[in-house]
Amino acid sequence: MSDLLERLRGRGWRMTAQRRVVAEVLDGEHVHLTADEVHARAVAKLPEISRATVYNTLGELVTLGEVLEVSTDQRAKRYDPNAHQPHHHLVCAQCGAIRDVHPTGNPLADLPDTERFGFTVSDVEVTYRGVCPNCAAA
């Protein structure tokens, strides 16, 4: 994670206590937090950090390619620190838990030219939905 901070500094990112805290929160838990969850954890470490700063910083990290934005539901965006390994997501329809998954095959190859309607297709997101073991047990 000092990796992350080093990389950011190397790109001319001005280092501030707020940005360090946001980066630490993302790096510390390998789950997919919403912006407000990141804010709550950041406040625990740095009580005076504002919501706008968290949003700004998350946006910058996404722009820099250090964090991915994931939208598995239509509520809040979630932020995925696992930006350097391609993967898809498996989501629990009941509790919203998210796991990173690595399906076999290449879905891009599964879209024939006749189904591309002249688009330049560059990316594909696959979201599996189901019920997690916890929710199934309940």
Next chain:
Amino acid sequence: MSDLLERLRGRGWRMTAQRRVVAEVLDGEHVHLTADEVHARAVAKLPEISRATVYNTLGELVTLGEVLEVSTDQRAKRYDPNAHQPHHHLVCAQCGAIRDVHPTGNPLADLPDTERFGFTVSDVEVTYRGVCPNCAAA
């Protein structure tokens, strides 16, 4: 589309002018409208229809399985009248245009048991992203 209204009536749906108008809007254009776009078109046909009614009616149509809810971006949910034929979506990253597509292969089969983490996986959504011919020309 009288098909749709008949099916709904057969399921005990009380028919009202408002619901008829919402169903007509969805059936009339085979695009993927947001709730507010549906509302705008509904108002053109029935000026006194309220926003809440449009939201309620869309929610009911989704529950009844006559319309699909699609979230291809972070902003508004979109409503897809093509609920009876499975398909995925191709989205323009610039203008947000959406096309229904039918990839070959079965992505559900591409998720090995070792990547399911005990989930009961029931569904998969594939979203292709790219640039549409219009935006590429601009």
Next chain:
DNA sequence: ATCCTACAATAGACAATGTCTAAAGCAAGT
């Protein structure tokens, strides 16, 4: 070490989308 300056943080207003409530309206069975 201190100063400067441009970049960053802040509080809070604002915006977009969606949900809820309480009162009034009305479809359809009797």
Next chain:
DNA sequence: ACTTGCTTTAGACATTGTCTATTGTAGGAT
């Protein structure tokens, strides 16, 4: 026609996110 219970309505409220004007500060220049 009457009645009943489902529907509609307006608008308040909730959630998530963005913008703005002001204040603060990191880090290079001196």
